């Protein structure tokens with residue numbers, strides 16, 4: 058499946074319909090998804106900015122920004138949950154549960170025993186994003202995440218009713234955890250696809 062947002066209109070389609078909207082598959086002049094520079098309503102009269110970020114860039118950008126909050130020295134993951142009509146519902150990053158000090162708990166991947174590793178304490182970004190949402194149901198939502206979800210987060214995603222995952226990296230694709238994730242997602246009918254980077258870089262003053 059193609060990422061939404063700035064989808065190039067083919068030359069052939071442009072010739073046929075100057076304002077063809079790929080996402081909706083209909084002429085933009087009739088009803089446009091409203092996203093991307095191609096989508097000016099078919100009038101050719103708009104003077105709006107043309108270099109604004111797409112929905113996909115926006116939500117993956119928020120997920121990436123969230124990841125920067127993580128205290129984990131090795132892995133920073135961010136997630137952004139979005140409603141089916143593109144409203145941001147929640148965000149999360151990998152971190153410790155409330156009340157567990159970032160300075161008192163281990164961030165190591167190896168230790169004398171498992172109790173001295175981060176694995177038994179940290180909450181992953183996807184689960185945090187789900188748990189951070191206090192507004193009701195996440196039924197039908199989608200989640201943008203910078204790394205493919207582990208099997209535990211996948212269970213939570215499925216049970217929360219989230220129907221689509223847009224992930225950036227999949228560097229543990231061969232792991233038991235991710236293989237299990239994909240098996241469960243296929244069984245549950247949850248759609249997942251990789252975010253296609255546009256290569257655009259932003260500089261934000263903080």
Ligand SMILES: [Zn+2]
Pocket residue numbers: 181182183184206207208209210211
């Ligand atoms: Zn996880």
